[in-house]
Amino acid sequence: MSNSNTKPDGAARLGWAGVRRHPLLLVLPALVLLILIMAVPLITIIARSFIDPVPGLGNYSWFFSHKLNLIVLWRTFVISFWVTISCVLVAYPYAFAMSVAGPRLRLILVLCVLVPFWVSGVVRTLAWVIILQDTGVINQFVIWLGFDKLSLIRTQLGVTIGMTQVLLPFMVMPLFAVMRGIDLRLIEAAKSLGSHPVKAFFQVYLPLSLPGVFAGATIVFILALGFYITPLLLGGPSSTMLSTLVQQQVMSLLNWGRGGAMGVILLVATFGFLALASPFMRRKYDISGGSK
Amino acid sequence: MKDFATKAKGAAIDIKGVSKHYGRFKALDDVDLQIQPGEFMSFLGPSGSGKTTTLNLIAGFTDLTRGEIRLDERSIGNTPAHKRNIGVVFQHYALFPHMTVAKNVAYPLQQRRVPKPAREAAVRETLAKVQLQDFAHRYPSELSGGQQQRVALARAMVFDPSVLLMDEPLGALDKKLREFLQLEIKRIHRELGSTFVYVTHDQEEALVLSDRIAVFNKGKIEQVGTGMELYTKPRTLFVGQFIGESSVLRGAHVEDGGAAVFTINGTPVRAARPAAGEGAHVILLRPETVSVHGAASDAPEGANRLTGTVTEALYLGSGVKYEVTIPGGTVISARMANAERLLTIGEEATVAWQPQDSILLADDGSAAQM
Numbered sequence: 001m002s003n004s005n006t007k008p009d010g011a012a013r014l015g016w017a018g019v020r021r022h023p024l025l026l027v028l029p030a031l032v033l034l035i036l037i038m039a040v041p042l043i044t045i046i047a048r049s050f051i052d053p054v055p056g057l058g059n060y061s062w063f064f065s066h067k068l069n070l071i072v073l074w075r076t077f078v079i080s081f082w083v084t085i086s087c088v089l090v091a092y093p094y095a096f097a098m099s100v101a102g103p104r105l106r107l108i109l110v111l112c113v114l115v116p117f118w119v120s121g122v123v124r125t126l127a128w129v130i131i132l133q134d135t136g137v138i139n140q141f142v143i144w145l146g147f148d149k150l151s152l153i154r155t156q157l158g159v160t161i162g163m164t165q166v167l168l169p170f171m172v173m174p175l176f177a178v179m180r181g182i183d184l185r186l187i188e189a190a191k192s193l194g195s196h197p198v199k200a201f202f203q204v205y206l207p208l209s210l211p212g213v214f215a216g217a218t219i220v221f222i223l224a225l226g227f228y229i230t231p232l233l234l235g236g237p238s239s240t241m242l243s244t245l246v247q248q249q250v251m252s253l254l255n256w257g258r259g260g261a262m263g264v265i266l267l268v269a270t271f272g273f274l275a276l277a278s279p280f281m282r283r284k285y286d287i288s289g290g291s292k
Numbered sequence: 293m294k295d296f297a298t299k300a301k302g303a304a305i306d307i308k309g310v311s312k313h314y315g316r317f318k319a320l321d322d323v324d325l326q327i328q329p330g331e332f333m334s335f336l337g338p339s340g341s342g343k344t345t346t347l348n349l350i351a352g353f354t355d356l357t358r359g360e361i362r363l364d365e366r367s368i369g370n371t372p373a374h375k376r377n378i379g380v381v382f383q384h385y386a387l388f389p390h391m392t393v394a395k396n397v398a399y400p401l402q403q404r405r406v407p408k409p410a411r412e413a414a415v416r417e418t419l420a421k422v423q424l425q426d427f428a429h430r431y432p433s434e435l436s437g438g439q440q441q442r443v444a445l446a447r448a449m450v451f452d453p454s455v456l457l458m459d460e461p462l463g464a465l466d467k468k469l470r471e472f473l474q475l476e477i478k479r480i481h482r483e484l485g486s487t488f489v490y491v492t493h494d495q496e497e498a499l500v501l502s503d504r505i506a507v508f509n510k511g512k513i514e515q516v517g518t519g520m521e522l523y524t525k526p527r528t529l530f531v532g533q534f535i536g537e538s539s540v541l542r543g544a545h546v547e548d549g550g551a552a553v554f555t556i557n558g559t560p561v562r563a564a565r566p567a568a569g570e571g572a573h574v575i576l577l578r579p580e581t582v583s584v585h586g587a588a589s590d591a592p593e594g595a596n597r598l599t600g601t602v603t604e605a606l607y608l609g610s611g612v613k614y615e616v617t618i619p620g621g622t623v624i625s626a627r628m629a630n631a632e633r634l635l636t637i638g639e640e641a642t643v644a645w646q647p648q649d650s651i652l653l654a655d656d657g658s659a660a661q662m
């Protein structure tokens with residue numbers, strides 16, 4: 001056709017062949033977006049933490065000289081740690097069931113993980129408020145049984161429960177991806193070699209699933225470090241997390257410098273954690289064992 | 293020498309009236325089989341005929357629906373897989389990807405709490421047996437398919453099991469490697485003295501390896517015997533066609549003078565014995581019992597003769613191979629020592645064979661050509 005030959009030169013260069021020759025073109029839109037919504041604010045925050053209100057390290061020395069800040073920073077890590085642990089414990093059997101289920105049951109299980117994911121975090125957290133509050137479902141049941149009511153809301157326990165539920169999909173999905181690739185016939189092989197099924201699980205299945213555990217745990221832990229809504233609604237003064245402090249500094253006190261400094265500290269801590277965790281994420285072997 | 297166990301002698305396996313049903317489907321239907329201590333027994337049959345199911349029952353991976361399996365007189369129906377002391381080599385290797393070759397091979401010894409020095413010695417010795425001593429510290433994914441299968445073999449035999457089960461262990465490998473490993477497996481069988489049960493759908497492999505072969509078809513064992521028995525005296529048309537090359541002749545048949553006579557294209561064709569039982573029968577011919585002649589008068593005295601057209605003529609050096617198509621479309625293959633002259637494709641020819649080489653079988657409706 002003659003009109004396809006009359007394409008302007010520029011369009012031809014940006015055609016498929018052009019993309020093949022310059023694959024970077026494909027990431028260009030994402031790159032622009034990232035620079036606009038990530039890099040620019042990030043650089044602003046970092047900059048302001050050093051210059052606002054006066055140039056220097058004032059914001060950082062303020063942070064480290066106030067004990068409350070350090071307590072909250074430590075608590076942020078502790079809560080994130082327990083959230084990660086409980087996510088692993090809940091998600092592991094769930095993801096295993098998903099990996100061995102038939103196609104229909106698997107679809108149902110995937111939906112059960114993802115549907116809450118499509119509901120906004122605020123709504124889910126409010127649901128937890130209703131369940132955990134002093135006059136909530138759990139406490140009504142406990143009182144009906146004749147026990148004293150439990151303090152669930154405005155405690156670290158409540159925050160941990162709520163955050164675990166919100167973050168569960170981030171644990172289930174990487175675990176499921178890894179578990180699906182594990183050949184269950186390896187367990188049969190282990191049995192034929194003299195291993196009790198329980199031992200076979202710990203010696204063969206568990207080690208092969210660990211990369212999924214580490215991947216999920218890293219995501220959950222890092223997301224938990226920055227959680228805001230859930231600790232705010234389910235927690236009390238004794239369970240404040242760092243993001244709440246940031247919010248106070250910036251929104252209530254209009255102290256952008258101190259808020260920025262806290263953000264930078266959290267960022268550095270996160271990178272530090274990633275650096276510590278990365279050796280565990282590397283594998284020397286190919287999970288398939290080379291079998292076709 | 294290993295000091296943790298006296299050298300195992302092969303165990304006898306006795307399979308009695310064993311059935312395995314999946315819902316209403318009978319994967320195995322009332323199977324009987326006795327395997328001798330130290331025997332190399334192959335399970336041969338098409339895909340889906342129940343070979344793996346039988347192996348899984350012996351290994352203890354699945355429960356049987358009915359019947360009994362005995363290992364040296366001891367019923368093993370209630371013994372869990374990990375206590376049966378049976379080595380298994382899987383078609384898909386099933387090596388532990390997170391363990392090195394040495395750790396894989398040491399695994400069964402660890403389960404048996406073999407002390408470290410004895411364990412290491414046994415691993416070294418067994419890896420030497422499969423010629424992989426230099427690969428002890430590699431991971432399975434760093435090995436070729438053939439090497440992986442040898443690791444799997446080493447792992448299954450390092451604990452001196454009295455029975456070694458192998459499910460199409462060479463199925464995924466190319467022909468040359470397969471032939472090499474067949475010889476290795478045969479050598480190892482001689483060295484170990486364990487009972488080997490070997491699943492394959494490749495009849496040549498079964499013939500090369502086995503003392504005896506059990507031919508599986510549709511959840512039943514059709515015949516058990518040495519390769520020679522199965523080849524020269526098949527009891528069913530299925531077995532006759534599954535083992536070796538063959539041609540099948542069908543035609544109206546009558547009994548005459550204590551032997552079956554078939555009429556094929558108007559020509560009488562004789563067997564040496566009467567047909568056993570009712571129903572339609574066929575004649576099965578092995579190619580090396582059939583000769584092909586350019587002139588009918590060259591055919592030997594007393595032989596059955598049919599005329600047809602040469603449709604394939606191959607010179608093989610050691611001999612010639614013909615295919616002759618007779619009117620009606622039936623193809624008869626023949627293999628002869630060198631003839632003086634190679635017949636050419638399209639030539640008229642006479643095929644001839646002795647009545648005692650007519651293998652008379654009930655027509656079970658197996659496909660004429662496989």
Ligand SMILES: Nc1ncnc2c1ncn2[C@@H]1O[C@H](COP(=O)(O)OP(=O)(O)O)[C@@H](O)[C@H]1O
Nearest residue numbers: 314317319337338339340341342343344345346
């Ligand atoms: N777990 C199972 N559920 C249902 N059917 C099965 C199962 N395992 C095997 N079968 C069926 O049993 C038959 C025999 O299978 P198998 O023993 O694996 O055959 P093969 O001779 O190829 O090794 C096949 O038709 C297979 O589909």
Ligand SMILES: [Mg+2]
Nearest residue numbers: 340343344345
């Ligand atoms: Mg099979």
